[in-house]
Structure formats: C-alpha cells, structure tokens
Amino acid sequence: MGQSQSSGAPPAPGGCGAPPxxxxxxxxxxxxxxxxxxxxxxxxxxxxxxxxxxxxFQQLLRHELSRQLTDTGASEAVTALFALLDANGDRRISFDEYWQLVAWICQVIRHRRYGEAPAAPAAIATTAATAAAAIADAAATASTEMASAQPGDGE
Structure with missing residues (x-):
C-alpha cells in the first residue's frame, strides 16, 4: 500500500480530476x-x-442521497443530521464530517446486503445527548427501514 497513484496532472478546477x-x-x-x-x-x-x-448540505442530500436516506426534504430531519455530523459546531460540514455520513451509509448498505449490524458513525459517540435526542426520530425511521430490509435483497 502506498500513496494514491496520479497521472501527475493537476486536478480539474472544482474537482479531483477524472479517475485514471x-x-x-x-x-x-x-x-x-x-x-x-x-x-x-x-x-x-x-x-x-x-x-x-x-x-x-440539504441540496446534496436531496439530489445525491434521496434513495439512501429518507426525509431528505424534511428540514427537521436534515437539521438533526447536520447537527450530528457537525462535530466541531462551526455550522459547516467539512469533508471529514461528510465522510462520517458516507461511512454510515456504507454501514447501512452492508447491513442490507450482508445482514451484518451497522456500526454507529464516530460522530454519534462524540455528540452531546441533546443532539442524540434531536435525531431520535430520524434514527427510528432508519431502524424501521433496516429491520424491514432482507439481507441479499439485491440492493
């Protein structure tokens, strides 16, 4: 394992460049x-x-993740998820904070496809109890969805 391979050309403006x-x-x-x-x-x-x-963040959820997450149009659910991910409380989601969301979604996909229990994202462990209470409804929706999904259902 080593560093990422690159063609040596700088990335295109506004992007990381095309895959090799x-x-x-x-x-x-x-x-x-x-x-x-x-x-x-x-x-x-x-x-x-x-x-x-x-x-x-809400636009990203609506346009890119509406099939993976429920309630991407509900401002309360988006606000709760934002609060969960905003680990440093700066009212912005950094790439590292976004990565927590990506990891959580991968865990849910893993659960749905292979039946393994998803792990909570690291942000949950460091979030205050009040933020955890604020996302209870969103978590209940996700739990219900995961419980109804069957492993190996082709998703």
Missing part, C-alpha cells in the same frame, strides 16, 4: 464520492477550505 484510465468501479466510486462533496461545497471565507453550509 482503466479505473476499477471502486476507484470510480471514490472519485464520485469526493466530487459530490465539492460540487456542493464552497469556501466560507478567504483561505478556508470548502465546506457545506446547511443549505448546500
């Missing part, structure tokens, strides 16, 4: 995950890295 020629489906998917974040992210100020505002 002959990239595997996994490599293509990783590029897609990264590019999705940067398609909605903007720098909040000079010299600051791009991140998602609450509005951009």
């Amino acid at each position: 020629a002959g990239a595997s489906p996994l490599e293509q998917g990783l590029h897609t995950v990264v590019d999705a974040f940067y398609s909605y992210a903007a720098a909040p100020g000079p010299g600051q890295p791009p991140s998602l505002s609450p509005g951009a």
